[in-house]
Amino acid sequence: MNLLTRLGRYFIFLGMLFRRREKASVYARQTLEEAVLLGIDSIFIVSIVSTFIGAVTCVQTAYNLVSPFIPDYVISLIVRDMTLLELAPTITSIVLAGKVGSNIASGLGTMRISEQVDALEVMGLNSVSYLVLPKILAAVLVFPMLITIAGFLSIWGGYVAGTLTGAITPDEYIYGIRADFIPFNVPFALIKTVVFAFLITSISAFQGYYTEGGALEVGKASTTAVTNSCIAILVADYLLAQLLL
Amino acid sequence: MIEIQNVSKAFNGRQVLDGISGKFEPGNCSLIIGGSGTGKSVLLKCIIGLFKPEAGNVLYAGRDFWEGNADVKRDIRREMGVLFQGGALFDSKNVLENVKFPLDMLTDQSEKEKIERAEFCLQRVGLENAAKRMPSEISGGMKKRVGIARAIVMNPKYLFCDEPNSGLDPLTSVKIDELIQEITDEYKITTVVITHDMNSVLGIGEYIMFLHKGHKLWEGSNQNILDTDVPELQEFLYANQLIRRMKNH
Numbered sequence: 001m002n003l004l005t006r007l008g009r010y011f012i013f014l015g016m017l018f019r020r021r022e023k024a025s026v027y028a029r030q031t032l033e034e035a036v037l038l039g040i041d042s043i044f045i046v047s048i049v050s051t052f053i054g055a056v057t058c059v060q061t062a063y064n065l066v067s068p069f070i071p072d073y074v075i076s077l078i079v080r081d082m083t084l085l086e087l088a089p090t091i092t093s094i095v096l097a098g099k100v101g102s103n104i105a106s107g108l109g110t111m112r113i114s115e116q117v118d119a120l121e122v123m124g125l126n127s128v129s130y131l132v133l134p135k136i137l138a139a140v141l142v143f144p145m146l147i148t149i150a151g152f153l154s155i156w157g158g159y160v161a162g163t164l165t166g167a168i169t170p171d172e173y174i175y176g177i178r179a180d181f182i183p184f185n186v187p188f189a190l191i192k193t194v195v196f197a198f199l200i201t202s203i204s205a206f207q208g209y210y211t212e213g214g215a216l217e218v219g220k221a222s223t224t225a226v227t228n229s230c231i232a233i234l235v236a237d238y239l240l241a242q243l244l245l
Numbered sequence: 246m247i248e249i250q251n252v253s254k255a256f257n258g259r260q261v262l263d264g265i266s267g268k269f270e271p272g273n274c275s276l277i278i279g280g281s282g283t284g285k286s287v288l289l290k291c292i293i294g295l296f297k298p299e300a301g302n303v304l305y306a307g308r309d310f311w312e313g314n315a316d317v318k319r320d321i322r323r324e325m326g327v328l329f330q331g332g333a334l335f336d337s338k339n340v341l342e343n344v345k346f347p348l349d350m351l352t353d354q355s356e357k358e359k360i361e362r363a364e365f366c367l368q369r370v371g372l373e374n375a376a377k378r379m380p381s382e383i384s385g386g387m388k389k390r391v392g393i394a395r396a397i398v399m400n401p402k403y404l405f406c407d408e409p410n411s412g413l414d415p416l417t418s419v420k421i422d423e424l425i426q427e428i429t430d431e432y433k434i435t436t437v438v439i440t441h442d443m444n445s446v447l448g449i450g451e452y453i454m455f456l457h458k459g460h461k462l463w464e465g466s467n468q469n470i471l472d473t474d475v476p477e478l479q480e481f482l483y484a485n486q487l488i489r490r491m492k493n494h
């Protein structure tokens with residue numbers, strides 16, 4: 001199947017999400033359940049990754065800034081900006097694409113090949129919206145929370161690493177993260193995250209939902225889901241930067 | 246009544262069904278029989294609206310499923326119960342929740358009413374003690390029975406079962422057949438059962454359609470199936486020792 005056909009099918013799939021929906025109460029409960037699962041499942045990996053990324057950024061920036069004319073607080077300024085603009089929203093989303101995306105694709109793929117999707121269809125339900133909409137809503141709800149935590153931990157990781165290695169003093173670090181602060185970077189990071197959340201869940205669900213065959217194809221669907229989600233995140237990242245900055 | 250007219254279906258240019266017609270009457274158990282890979286499940290999926298046939302019509306009490314709009318399709322679907330070949334239970338829900346699921350989604354009954362109804366259906370398939378178990382914790386035959394309970398929980402007008410008794414021991418198998426026949430008689434529903442099981446064929450086959458390589462080669466009832474002169478059907482029937490002996494006596 002060529003790229004355009006796939007893209008077309010993806011948009012038809014998105015259209016099916018919102019047609020002929022079931023009772024609202026069903027979605028509310030499902031979304032809440034998915035959100036709790038998603039949050040609890042991801043918080044550990046998100047915390048680890050973001051803390052270390054912040055730490056590494058701080059240490060490497062310090063290593064590169066050897067000029068005596070550049071004040072030390074620039075290190076934490078760089079950590080802050082990189083965290084807000086790129087590291088927290090984009091890198092965390094890519095990590096989540098691996099975790100959440102493969103989970104969604106293999107879950108739906110298994111439901112497809114074991115005829116559970118067919119079972120929903122013959123009940124006269126809209127299986128796409130029943131299965132996928134709550135996952136998308138949950139991700140759009142929970143991802144910004146995770147990214148907020150990631151941003152905080154990344155800057156904190158930089159603080160710990162920078163002060164422990166003696167690259168920067170605590171006072172300078174705090175001064176740096178408050179210097180030349182552009183407030184729009186925060187809503188920008190959150191907007192990006194919401195877009196990424198939608199892309200990851202919808203692309204992975206699309207891959208899983210249309211799985212054909214057996215267990216092998218479920219595995220393939222899950223790999224493709226992660227690959228495509230990552231590509232989509234990076235393309236969207238570029239477009240949003242062009243559009244909003 | 247369900248009427249199918251000239252239903253044909255191909256996958257990637259390979260013809261799987263070729264112009265199948267037939268009528269399934271209410272209050273009757275209609276069987277679709279035939280060897281493995283002859284297109285029985287595909288025919289069933291064309292009837293219940295999961296595969297769109299390339300040609301032909303599927304009429305539910307005169308309403309054409311494939312010609313109908315989304316509302317017609319949904320209305321027809323809410324009148325049917327389907328048991329899939331593998332049971333198709335929802336992995337994340339326990340047995341009771343699986344059976345209760347159609348009620349949750351499609352009715353406004355109170356929780357108590359729904360549980361009572363689901364428990365009643367589980368009782369009919371003899372699984373009242375397995376209500377709290379997960380699908381991964383029960384045997385293949387039990388999954389089939391839970392699938393039947395889920396298929397009948399909404400009091401369907403049309404009941405479809407893909408091999409309800411494959412993988413069951415002979416006694417449970419006969420019980421399932423009896424249950425299907427009982428429900429069919431009791432509520433005058435239109436039941437279509439796919440089977441390889443000769444016990445079922447002779448026991449509950451009021452209308453039997455024999456498929457071979459995508460063609461309908463014979464139709465009739467359990468009264469006259471043993472008198473058939475279609476060689477493919479004879480071969481199918483007399484693969485079974487017991488029937489061969491019956492014939493010889």
Ligand SMILES: Nc1ncnc2c1ncn2[C@@H]1O[C@H](COP(=O)(O)OP(=O)(O)OP(=O)(O)O)[C@@H](O)[C@H]1O
Pocket residue numbers: 256261279280281282283284285286287288330
């Ligand atoms: N989704 C599909 N895509 C392509 N070919 C298919 C598909 N589903 C079924 N077929 C083919 O159609 C033919 C009939 O399959 P079907 O599942 O109807 O057999 P069956 O009569 O139900 O057999 P069994 O008794 O083993 O269940 C098979 O040759 C199968 O390979």
Ligand SMILES: [Mg+2]
Pocket residue numbers: 285286287330407
């Ligand atoms: Mg089959």
